[in-house]
Amino acid sequence: MRLSRALLTVPAAALILALPAVAYADESVQVQLQDLNETGATGTATLTATSGGDLKVMVRSKGMTPNSPHAQHVHGAANGMDFHCPDKSADANGNGYVSTEEGLKMYGDIFISLTTTGDTTKASGLAVDRMPKADAKGNLSYERTIPAADLPKGTVEHLKDLHLVQHGIDANKNGTYDMEALGESTFAKSVGVNGIPAEATDPATCGMVSGAAAGSVPAGGVATGDGSTSGGSPMMMYTVGGIALLGAAGAVVARRRLAVER
Amino acid sequence: MASSPPVRVSIPSLRATAAIVALGLQADGAMQVPDSAADVGWFTKAPTPGALGPAVLAGHVNWKGRRGTFFDLGKLSVGAGITVNRQDGSTAMFTVSKVEQYPKDHFPTDEVYGATDHAALRLITCGGQFDDTTQHYRDNVIVYARLAHAHAA
Numbered sequence: 001m002r003l004s005r006a007l008l009t010v011p012a013a014a015l016i017l018a019l020p021a022v023a024y025a026d027e028s029v030q031v032q033l034q035d036l037n038e039t040g041a042t043g044t045a046t047l048t049a050t051s052g053g054d055l056k057v058m059v060r061s062k063g064m065t066p067n068s069p070h071a072q073h074v075h076g077a078a079n080g081m082d083f084h085c086p087d088k089s090a091d092a093n094g095n096g097y098v099s100t101e102e103g104l105k106m107y108g109d110i111f112i113s114l115t116t117t118g119d120t121t122k123a124s125g126l127a128v129d130r131m132p133k134a135d136a137k138g139n140l141s142y143e144r145t146i147p148a149a150d151l152p153k154g155t156v157e158h159l160k161d162l163h164l165v166q167h168g169i170d171a172n173k174n175g176t177y178d179m180e181a182l183g184e185s186t187f188a189k190s191v192g193v194n195g196i197p198a199e200a201t202d203p204a205t206c207g208m209v210s211g212a213a214a215g216s217v218p219a220g221g222v223a224t225g226d227g228s229t230s231g232g233s234p235m236m237m238y239t240v241g242g243i244a245l246l247g248a249a250g251a252v253v254a255r256r257r258l259a260v261e262r
Numbered sequence: 263m264a265s266s267p268p269v270r271v272s273i274p275s276l277r278a279t280a281a282i283v284a285l286g287l288q289a290d291g292a293m294q295v296p297d298s299a300a301d302v303g304w305f306t307k308a309p310t311p312g313a314l315g316p317a318v319l320a321g322h323v324n325w326k327g328r329r330g331t332f333f334d335l336g337k338l339s340v341g342a343g344i345t346v347n348r349q350d351g352s353t354a355m356f357t358v359s360k361v362e363q364y365p366k367d368h369f370p371t372d373e374v375y376g377a378t379d380h381a382a383l384r385l386i387t388c389g390g391q392f393d394d395t396t397q398h399y400r401d402n403v404i405v406y407a408r409l410a411h412a413h414a415a
Contacts (some may be wrong), residue, residue, distance in 0.1 A: 026307040027315055030377045051307065157265065160314055212315025214308035214375035219291035221366025221402045222320050224332065225388030229324035 026051050026215030031164050033061055033207035034085065037097050039169045041204045043140070047074075047164075048215055049156040053148030057114060060141055061205060064134035065170040068177060070204065071131045072142070074112040075104075076162040078154025083108035085163060085206035097171065100187040100201045107165055107206060111152055114164075120146050126193055128200065140166070163208040167201050263312035263381065263412045266350035268304050271319055271385075275342045280331040285320060293318075299325035302332065308375060311346040312354030312412060316378050319346075320386040323399070332387035336361060336403045344383060344407050351415030356383045356407035363389050363403050374404060381409035 026049055033043035043061025050056060057074075064070055076083045086106035090098045113124035116132055124130065134140040155162075172181035177199040188196035272279040285294040285303035296303040302321035309315035322330030344356040364370055374384050383406075390401030 027309045028377070029315070160265075209314065211377035211379045212309050212313070213377035214305070214316065214318070216287065216307040217371055217375045218287055218293035218305070218307075221364075221369040222293050222386045223295050223388070223398050224320050224386060224402070225323040225330065225392075225399045226325055226397065227392035227394075227399065228327045229329050229333075 027159070028213045028215050029159050029209045030211040030213070031207040032210045033059075033164065033166065033205035035063070036086070036103070036165075036203045036206045037169050037171075039063060039065075039204050041138075041166070041169075043166070043205055043207070045164050045207060047159055047162070047209075049159055050145075050215065053151075053156060054145050055112075055148075055151055055155060055159075056143075056145045058143050059114070059132075059164070059166075060139075061134075061166060062137075062139050064138045064140045064166070064204060065168050065177070065199075066134050066136050066138045066175065068168055068170075069128040069131045069133050069200075070140055070166050070168040071126060071128055071201065072114040072164065072166040073110045073125060074114065074162050075107040075109065075165050076111050076158075077108050078111075078152060078158040078161070080158075080161070081108060083161075083163070085165075085208050095182070097169070097182060097198075097202050099198060100167065100185070100203060101190075103165070103203050103206070107163060111162060112146065112155070114142065114144065116142070116144065120150055126188055126191065126196070126201070160209045160212065163206060165203050165207075166205045167203050169199055169202050169204050171199055171202075263348075263352060263354060263409070264350070265310045265313045266348040266352060267306075268311045268317070268319070268346045268354075269349055270347040271302050272345045272347075273338065273342070274345070276334045276338065278331050278334070280321065282319070293320060295320060296322060296325075298322075299328035299330040309381075310348070311356075311383055312348060312352065312381050312409060314378075314381055316375060316382040316384055317346075318374065318384045318386065323388045323403075330387065332385065332403075335385060335387045335405055336363065336389055338385075338405050343410070344385070344405075346383070353413040354381070354383075354409055355411040355413070357410040358405055358407045360406045361403070362406070363401050365390070365401050366398070369402060370404070373406075383407040383409070 028048040031045040041063035048056040110122040115130040177197040182198035185196040185201040280302040305318040311317035321332035385405040388399035389403040
């Protein structure tokens with residue numbers, strides 16, 4: 001990384017323009033999936049915006065209805081709307097469960113359908129045949145990279161405003177989604193799909209972004225110095241014993257180098 | 263704060279201020295560094311300063327015979343302020359929580375780049391012994407800070 005002297009003398013304004021055209025950083029956000037309907041299901045998800053604009057999604061959850069598909073979506077909006085995960089108070093009809101319709105007001109519409117293959121738009125929201133299945137122990141593992149072209153506008157810029165919801169609960173604990181427990185899903189019915197149990201569409205977990213990290217991690221340390229001035233070891237006062245002595249030696253070496261070069 | 267790239271960093275207690283340039287990764291996977299002693303670089307593959315997560319700024323301790331903007335970084339004390347002006351006109355003000363020095367071969371990657379539950383800032387420069395063989399300092403000085411105040415544009 002050496003620049004010509006001409007480039008080094010460009011004014012500060014020009015250097016600011018050298019910032020990437022994409023105004024947002026590559027980053028990875030962490031989502032803690034919390035139990036929403038007292039099923040005991042929990043999990044973590046990581047959404048990573050790659051430099052190419054793709055979105056890598058990783059979900060690990062446990063305590064899900066075993067051997068059953070779990071519809072899962074990124075909810076929210078990219079227009080600054082402040083959606084969040086609901087608590088029990090969202091249970092408007094008081095049946096003891098926060099349904100999808102009750103939750104939607106709080107967590108917003110489906111933004112991305114986290115299917116295992118094919119379409120990832122809102123249209124695939126109830127495509128349970130393409131949704132991940134929990135294993136016999138109730139563990140669910142999901143990983144998919146959604147290409148930039150398939151992401152709704154503003155996904156990467158508003159990554160931290162989005163959240164994740166996984167659906168599918170076994171309210172009567174009979175090991176399957178059935179009509180006996182909570183009846184038919186009025187949500188599914190409202191979008192034209194009849195005969196789906198409410199258990200299949202009621203949310204199991206919801207998680208908001210609780211942390212963020214670098215999208216890519218550099219290898220090793222950072223080469224921020226060439227030893228070309230003396231005293232390049234300002235940390236000496238904070239270090240102890242051997243390291244402080246090494247620091248002092250470093251300063252001497254640096255000074256000697258300078259003397260030789262000049 | 264929403265995401266917005268940094269344009270200037272100021273550390274009043276060190277009387278240091280610098281324009282920000284963008285840093286990516288080199289072919290060998292290491293972070294790029296600024297091409298001048300004066301500029302400080304923002305690592306673009308991590309969050310922007312003020313937004314949730316760790317924002318990373320790197321500057322030289324010295325470069326081509328000149329003292330770098332981060333020459334005195336290791337002298338920063340806990341509680342000192344760091345101000346970052348952002349492209350959207352807003353200002354993020356951070357407070358130093360700790361200052362540490364690590365050998366580069368034991369660089370605390372997770373602590374610097376890993377997930378945080380708050381808007382964090384890391385300032386990186388070089389320290390320790392200068393290795394004449396590798397032409398690099400053996401250590402990195404790392405300042406950890408967290409967002410204290412945000413001023414809208």
